[in-house]
Amino acid sequence: MSFKKLLTAGVLGATLAAPVFADTTKVGFVYIGPVGDHGWTYTHDLARIALEEEFGDAIETSYVENVAYGADAERVMTQMALSGTDLIFATSFGYGPDMNTVAARFPNVAFEHATGYIQETDNVSLYNARFYEGRAVIGHIAGKMTQTNKVGYIASFPIPEVIMGINSAYLHAKAVNPDVEFNVVWAYSWYDPAQEAAAAEALIEQGADIIMQHTDSTAPLTVAQDAGIFAFGQASDMSAFAPQSHLTGILDVWAPYYIERVQAVIDGTWEAGDVWHGIVDGMVGFAPFSDTIPEDVRAEAEDMIAAIAAGEYHPFTGPINKQDGTPWLADGEVASDGDLLTMDFYVEGITSDIPN
Known part of the structure; x- marks a missing residue:
């Protein structure tokens, strides 16, 4: 179940006891470079592909590459949120202000920021590798x-x-x-x-x-x-x-973390966090x-x-x-x-x- 649908169902359930139906969880990725760089963005996209292999039809992923910091990033994340994306990964340091601005406008969407440090709302999570x-x-x-x-x-x-x-x-x-x-x-x-x-x-x-x-x-x-x-x-x-x-x-080994976080959204257990994983964690x-x-x-x-x-x-x-x-x-x-x-x-x- 999507993070957004879970919150909505929780509100309705308090008064109408509405049934909760499974749906496809949408996961979006914002990339600073091209997926073919064989470096940072490439490894994030490998993890996106691993998500599709792990969850199959239960999820739908999308990405936008070569997104500049600032207005472009804010526009891309806003479009993702408006299109029903449940979980958005922004995969570069400079996206912090943009993500927090968008997250404040879409409290029912889960946001994850790689290498970030700005966490102004309850729906922004941070993750990094040592x-x-x-x-x-x-x-x-x-x-x-x-x-x-x-x-x-x-x-x-x-x-x-x-x-x-x-x-x-x-x-x-x-x-x-x-x-x-x-x-x-x-x-x-x-x-x-x-x-x-x-x-x-x-x-x-x-x-x-x-x-x-x-x-x-x-x-x-x-x-x-x-x-x-x-x-x-x-x-x-x-x-x-x-x-x-x-x-x-x-x-850079992102797939295990991404699988864990998407599973949390599906299960309705996603919460904002701040992790810094290293060799021992396999990241x-x-x-x-x-x-x-x-x-x-x-x-x-x-x-x-x-x-x-x-x-x-x-x-x-x-x-x-x-x-x-x-x-x-x-x-x-x-x-x-x-x-x-x-x-x-x-x-x-x-x-x-x-x-x-």
């Missing part, structure tokens, strides 16, 4: 495998999620290679193959022999392979695009490790994954200083979720600047 856990692991691998001691990082936008990932990767590369340096290039886009390729080329010219990315196209991988260096994929298994260069990559995974990763490095990476999953290790454990040398975390102190979700600084050792 990608910093995965970036700690690939940072360790990068620190062990770089020969030039220079790692290039292609970043999207200077928001806490991205800054957090850079810091996590750097800290773990530095822990195993004191000489490592990170050079960061900001693409100011989640998906722009030409811009991402140019960023990879610039980083290689600066001496990087390993490329990381927090952008969604496969362009950096193909540039890395052409240059004969290594790289990590993003969001999905991108190894087919650069089989000689691809070391591994963080996987953060890893593409297959390349055979080019030395056996001992692979074992160390797998041990770190296991320790994080078991709660025995947190990637942001002190002592850690901020970039200017001021203390941030004392020895053994673990960063709070609140500190991570508002992170706006680099850790000590990174020489790049965070743009305003």
Whole structure:
């Protein structure tokens, strides 16, 4: 049963004891990029397809891709709500103000915001993945495998999620290679193959022999392979695009969460929440490790994954200083979720600047 129909039936039931009939639950998705980006949006759409396979005719899904923040996002979500959509997933950080505006006008529709932090109404839920856990692991691998001691990082936008990932990767590369340096290039886009390729080329010219990315196209991988260096994929298994260069990559695994939330709408048990899942929950995974990763490095990476999953290790454990040398975390102190979700600084050792 739809979230909307359940609420309506609940009101009627108080006076008329009206029967409740099952109907098709409509689920909508708002995407920041194209479904063919092989990155962030691609993985959300894989989860949408998994929903259809799980629920069959009991649900109907729809999506709109390449939706800009602001007026476009508000228009798309409004149209979905007006067309009877029961549950709307907005899958990018910048949709927060737009979703909350629309949600206030449609209190009988359930809204879910990926990587969001704005929760102004009772029908807006937040969900996120602890990608910093995965970036700690690939940072360790990068620190062990770089020969030039220079790692290039292609970043999207200077928001806490991205800054957090850079810091996590750097800290773990530095822990195993004191000489490592990170050079960061900001693409100011989640998906722009030409811009991402140019960023990879610039980083290689600066001496990087390993490329990381927090952008969604496969362009950096193909540039890395052409240059004969290594790289990590993003969001999905991108190894087919650069089989000689691809070391591994963080996987965004959304399907289990989406299935759980759609089931809750069908059952009439959906409630707004705020979750941040990680490796232990299966929301953060890893593409297959390349055979080019030395056996001992692979074992160390797998041990770190296991320790994080078991709660025995947190990637942001002190002592850690901020970039200017001021203390941030004392020895053994673990960063709070609140500190991570508002992170706006680099850790000590990174020489790049965070743009305003």
